[in-house]
Amino acid sequence: MKKEMSAECAAVLGGISAYLDGELEATACDAIEQHCQSCPSCASVIAGLRDTIGLCRGAAINELPDGVKEKAQASIAALLKNKAR
Amino acid sequence: MSLADRCSAVRVGDTGTIDDVVVTNRDAAHQSRSDTVRAEYAGLVRKAAAGDEQAMEQLLMRAQEVAYRFSLLVCGHPEDAEDVMQDALLNTYRHVSQIKDPDAFRTWLYQTVRNACLMKRRRRVDEPATMTSIEQGGVTGDGDAAPVDVADVSNRSADQQLIDSWLGARLRRALEALPAGYRVIVVLREIEGLSTREVATVTGLSEANVKQRLHRARMMLRQSLEDL
Structure with missing residues (x-):
């Protein structure tokens, strides 16, 4: 059976994105950190969120794939040639 | 510090x-x-x-x-x-x-x-008749996730391979599982690197709404990544 979340945990997790984004005041940060020292469940969520954000921000978005890039370059060349006339 | x-x-x-x-x-x-x-x-x-x-x-x-x-x-x-x-x-x-x-x-x-x-x-x-906008897709009026009709992704192996090479298969699958109204926020903010204000401008949402959706999307992503 799923354990019901305490009001304190709900409050901590509700503000966790602001905490991770560095938008909270020092007192609010302290309260979250203190809570996490005695709450492995919230600590685990924060660690998971940190990893999730890291995974997104570390995405290796590269250039267009070859076939698409060639088409894009051809479209640019055609547009600029046409406008130059 | x-x-x-x-x-x-x-x-x-x-x-x-x-x-x-x-x-x-x-x-x-x-x-x-x-x-x-x-x-x-x-x-x-x-x-x-x-x-x-x-x-x-x-x-x-x-x-x-x-x-x-x-x-x-x-x-x-x-x-x-x-x-x-x-x-x-x-x-x-x-x-x-x-x-x-x-x-x-x-x-x-x-x-x-x-x-x-x-x-x-x-x-x-x-x-599909039930397709909604990119911003509203899968998100109710109060910001909660709701079911949404999305495009058939069963025949997209080549595109999936490309996205996997960018994001990794786990993150790609977790992103696909997000309601569209949350996915747009995550992609713009976390992957494309726009600021909260820029995301709000692009989507027409308030900054508070962007932050709320980003928070919920992160929580959903975390859960999906744990489950995958």
């Missing part, structure tokens, strides 16, 4: 670990990357508007890259990508000579691409 840095460092269970520093630096790097990219766009716009053909070519290529990524990652309709790229190309070319605020170009580009994706969807005769 500044207050902002201190608060963005996740100090769970201990303090002053290497992980703390990594997270702090990552946040700073994210903001820095966002500022750098916006400045790069603005610089290219100024040069292109002044007649620099090379800058114009770079700008037009970037516009098409944004259009392609948005089509794949946000809309989930790679078959639309070519048309959306063409729209981005022509609109960027027309817009550059008229732009008054080069710093606003980046958000203008994402707005243009988003609108092109939406228009493309509306024009499709085979569009």
Whole structure:
């Protein structure tokens, strides 16, 4: 059976994105950190969120794939040639 | 360590670990990357508007890259990508000579691409009747997730392989599982590196709403990644 979340945990997790984004005041940060020292469940969520954000921000978005890039370059060349006339 | 840095460092269970520093630096790097990219766009716009053909070519290529990524990652309709790229190309070319605020170009580009994706969807005769907009998709009026009809993704192995090479298969699957109204926020904010204000401008949502959706999307992503 799923354990019901305490009001304190709900409050901590509700503000966790602001905490991770560095938008909270020092007192609010302290309260979250203190809570996490005695709450492995919230600590685990924060660690998971940190990893999730890291995974997104570390995405290796590269250039267009070859076939698409060639088409894009051809479209640019055609547009600029046409406008130059 | 500044207050902002201190608060963005996740100090769970201990303090002053290497992980703390990594997270702090990552946040700073994210903001820095966002500022750098916006400045790069603005610089290219100024040069292109002044007649620099090379800058114009770079700008037009970037516009098409944004259009392609948005089509794949946000809309989930790679078959639309070519048309959306063409729209981005022509609109960027027309817009550059008229732009008054080069710093606003980046958000203008994402707005243009988003609108092109939406228009493309509306024009499709085979569009599912329950398809909703990119921003509202899968999100109820109060911001909760709701079921949404999305494009069939069963025949997209080549596109999936490409996205997997960018994001990894786990993150790609977790992103696909997000309601569209949350996916657009995550992609713009976390992957494309726009600021909260820029995401709000692009999507037409308030900054508070962007933050709320980002929070919920992160929680859903975390859960999906744990389950996968």
